[in-house]
Amino acid sequence: MSAGRPAVTHRPERVVIAHNPVAPGDDLATSDVLAQVELVAAGLRELGIPFSAVAVAGGRPWEVLPPAANGGQGLVVFNLVESPTGASWVHTANAAALESLGLPFTGSSAAAFQLTTDKLATRALLAALGLPIAPGGRLDPAAPEVLDRVPPPWILKPAWEDASLGLEDDPVVTTREAALARAAALLWRFPGQPVLAEAYLPGREINVSLLPRAGGDLEVLPVAEMVFVDFPPDQPRVLGYDAKWHTDSFAYTHTIRRFLDPTEDGALIERSAELARAACRACGVAGYARVDLRLDAGGEPCILEVNASPCIAADSGFMAAAGEAGFTAAQVVERILATTLRPVARAEGAAPSPLSSPSPDVLLRDDLRPSDRPALEALIVATGFFNADEREVAMELIDDRLSLGTASHYRFLVGEVGGEVAGYACWGPIAGTLAAADLYWIAIDPRFQRQHVGAALLAAGEQRMAAEGRTRIYVETSTRAQYDPTRRFYAARGYHLAAELADFYAPGDGKAMFLKVL
Numbered sequence: 001m002s003a004g005r006p007a008v009t010h011r012p013e014r015v016v017i018a019h020n021p022v023a024p025g026d027d028l029a030t031s032d033v034l035a036q037v038e039l040v041a042a043g044l045r046e047l048g049i050p051f052s053a054v055a056v057a058g059g060r061p062w063e064v065l066p067p068a069a070n071g072g073q074g075l076v077v078f079n080l081v082e083s084p085t086g087a088s089w090v091h092t093a094n095a096a097a098l099e100s101l102g103l104p105f106t107g108s109s110a111a112a113f114q115l116t117t118d119k120l121a122t123r124a125l126l127a128a129l130g131l132p133i134a135p136g137g138r139l140d141p142a143a144p145e146v147l148d149r150v151p152p153p154w155i156l157k158p159a160w161e162d163a164s165l166g167l168e169d170d171p172v173v174t175t176r177e178a179a180l181a182r183a184a185a186l187l188w189r190f191p192g193q194p195v196l197a198e199a200y201l202p203g204r205e206i207n208v209s210l211l212p213r214a215g216g217d218l219e220v221l222p223v224a225e226m227v228f229v230d231f232p233p234d235q236p237r238v239l240g241y242d243a244k245w246h247t248d249s250f251a252y253t254h255t256i257r258r259f260l261d262p263t264e265d266g267a268l269i270e271r272s273a274e275l276a277r278a279a280c281r282a283c284g285v286a287g288y289a290r291v292d293l294r295l296d297a298g299g300e301p302c303i304l305e306v307n308a309s310p311c312i313a314a315d316s317g318f319m320a321a322a323g324e325a326g327f328t329a330a331q332v333v334e335r336i337l338a339t340t341l342r343p344v345a346r347a348e349g350a351a352p353s354p355l356s357s358p359s360p361d362v363l364l365r366d367d368l369r370p371s372d373r374p375a376l377e378a379l380i381v382a383t384g385f386f387n388a389d390e391r392e393v394a395m396e397l398i399d400d401r402l403s404l405g406t407a408s409h410y411r412f413l414v415g416e417v418g419g420e421v422a423g424y425a426c427w428g429p430i431a432g433t434l435a436a437a438d439l440y441w442i443a444i445d446p447r448f449q450r451q452h453v454g455a456a457l458l459a460a461g462e463q464r465m466a467a468e469g470r471t472r473i474y475v476e477t478s479t480r481a482q483y484d485p486t487r488r489f490y491a492a493r494g495y496h497l498a499a500e501l502a503d504f505y506a507p508g509d510g511k512a513m514f515l516k517v518l
């Protein structure tokens with residue numbers, strides 16, 4: 001078995017810093033993007049990369065940027081476009097348009113933006129995966145059942161806004177009447193947007209910032225705590241709008257950031273980092289991220305929000321964490337550029353070839369979904385063929401694809417039988433070759449053995465590899481007796497033994513390398 005990962009380095013020929021327009025009188029949460037542009041521009045100057053900055057209105061980058069096929073070659077978009085108040089769809093639409101234009105861009109995909117912008121959808125996904133969240137849900141004044149399920153106090157917020165919009169004044173309420181009144185006010189202020197009511201957690205507030213490595217995985221930066229100093233007993237300890245933006249307010253001057261000491265809070269740091277990584281994987285977040293958590297009454301951290309492409313102004317929490325880790329602004333910019341999302345270019349009007357299956361009972365799909373992850377992990381364990389190290393690598397490849405989408409080096413096919421995940425195949429092009437690909441694994445749930453799932457995955461995988469120009473397919477497996485059925489499987493389907501390395505994995509456990517030329 002093999003799972004090599006080539007080094008990834010992207011140094012663009014030129015960069016366009018795309019940002020949302022800022023007009024005189026715009027609120028601080030909107031105008032703050034100019035400080036982000038300034039930081040990125042300074043980093044690019046230090047790196048010696050040519051750049052320009054453009055304002056993108058209404059999520060319509062085609063008005064100011066050329067498509068990849070029409071003058072956009074060599075261009076990378078540093079995507080800083082944010083949504084204006086009450087138009088939370090804009091940054092998602094902008095990312096989707098960049099994908100359609102075929103332009104490489106920094107940060108997360110449109111799908112990840114869409115999910116993480118919707119706090120209710122994010123909560124539902126995290127809860128389904130068993131990750132801890134604050135109790136709560138949608139508060140509809142006409143059907144306020146959430147107030148019956150979750151005891152007060154509650155914190156109310158608009159479900160699709162960021163930058164603490166909607167958390168002005170006192171967002172924490174203790175009575176049903178106050179909750180309904182505040183919900184009505186938020187619905188009036190943000191028309192068509194649902195209201196989220198959550199249990200107000202009394203514990204510490206934790207921020208975890210994550211910076212991408214060249215391979216695409218996320219490095220956890222020093223973990224920060226927001227400390228509410230000398231807050232009166234009747235003032236909730238909330239990082240609201242005043243605490244973020246109004247520099248002359250009590251909340252701003254008395255809310256400070258400190259970084260956790262590993263000798264004192266080692267367990268909290270480890271658990272917070274674990275939850276932050278898991279939340280980013282679940283939501284398909286790529287590039288850079290920040291995950292906000294809050295401790296419950298028992299001291300256990302709960303995930304509040306997953307922020308894809310958070311603010312990177314010089315005075316932001318993200319840059320504070322990066323500075324604490326020893327990164328300069330230029331190094332942060334370089335790291336973000338190194339994991340640029342690169343949409344797959346297709347010919348005009350072209351579409352992926354349809355997936356065919358030799359068995360009508362096997363449904364094949366090549367869209368690996370976050371909901372597949374637990375089933376695939378259970379499947380990997382159930383096969384009995386993966387040791388602990390191989391299980392870790394297999395899950396790393398799955399997480400890489402979930403995080404980066406089509407920008408990932410790894411391709412996947414999932415086979416379903418009766419609506420259940422029955423098996424999967426994973427492969428990738430071999431770097432430095434013209435036409436070679438590595439078929440890393442075909443793994444089948446033992447419950448679905450002898451139902452032609454493996455044959456279906458292999459045949460469809462070969463179709464996909466051939467369509468990408470990868471016509472020399474290599475498979476590496478063990479020479480142990482346990483793998484006799486695996487070797488017979490490939491031999492029966494046109495693969496021949498090209499090489500064998502004795503004692504490769506362990507004494508008596510060699511590597512058998514099979515090859516098929518399509």
